[in-house]
Amino acid sequence: MSDIFNAIIMGVVEGLTEFLPVSSTGHMILTAHLLNFLGERAKTFEIIVQLGAVIAVFVLYFRRFFRFFNFTPGYMQRPGVNIIHVGLAMAPAVIIGLALHDFIKEYLFGPWSVLIGLVAGGILMIVAERVRIPITADSMDDITYKQAFLIGVFQCLALWPGFSRSGSTISGGLLVGTSQKAVAEFTFIVSVPIMFAASGLDLYKSRAFLTFDDLGLFLVGLVISFVVGMIAVVTFINAIKRLKLSWFAYYRFVLAFFFYLILSNSF
Template identity: 40%
Template structure:
């Protein structure tokens, strides 16, 4: 399979899975393993194409971004609280990511870890969906600083590939009593600093090993992930509003079990 086709396939996987509670990194790791790609070669690519999915959120929620920016200039409390909450939730990922970066990269090469994390995470979603007592709180700016800090800590679980950054943050928020829609949107917006930081860190760390051809493939994967994520985020909110997160939980369990079977057969 050509490198260009591989970049397109991985871009599609990233775009579909980044904002769903199914673990984009986990799916990319499984794709590289089960389709016979060299995981070490594509590890940086898998992180570097995340800005495509990030841009999809910026495009879909541009009115929110404009409202927050204009509100900041006017000193509006709601806009300040919006940004404050996201920054508070972002800090734990920065701290742990810098300290444990090498250990995290090592886990990215383990497809078995991903498969088990998918299954365990799926069971966790079912438990939270059943037991969480949530209430509509009025958006991200209404989340307390304490809740934001706890969501940030829970997000750190996603450093284990297969856990799912969006799944951890959404379920963590719901466990704290935050309604589904606000939890999902908190996860979307928190992705901007988190994924941007991870991308910059990986590109800087591996800057000497990245060639011109690698940059071209990263550009292709980024564009593909952007286009796919545009459609997926809209569909995701529709499914969550009507059916909750249980469909994604059962998918995780089935995908993890199937991956274990395929890995054992290799």
């Protein structure tokens, strides 16, 4: 029963935080420590529930993904975000992530690293919101190839747990001239292939811990993360114009301070 309880809690946390600029990885690491749900089995579970949130975005934007592969003459000049934009946004994080994958997993996936990432990412978000860059891409389909690549460069910051993929990319988008809604939607689109790839690599390396005995645990986490993730994405997109990025930054600071107090008394 304790395993199912952990699966429910972790699934809800992943679904709620994966696409908000608050760092789902950070929340998962900190929640796992609170629940004492640790070890290689728990790390494998975290990969599975992350896939649930990614599948939620794919389902919500499946028409857009199918359109990416409609290769017709003039594809690269056709208006709107296409697979070239996605590739440019993915490239920096994929290259650096593959090069540093083992180092990041071994040395940065801990609660103290997460606290640093939460604070540093929050500062970036406040700076991005307060630096008034003229908006040249009001909707996702206005994003240029150059902006897509630069957003991808900012996405590299999310390789540090706690920084947040959406927090880094939304901040980057604001700093290169996109609207908050445009870069938020673009972030969701880019997250699907890059997270499928990252999760696939992690699952392959953790294949020894994928056992039939844990099937129920993994399925509960996957389904809950999928359902909560769909609700979170739709809610966030509908509210993005009214939400200030700094609100999420202040939440990150409070969360970091709260867990600093807990971790200081625990280690």
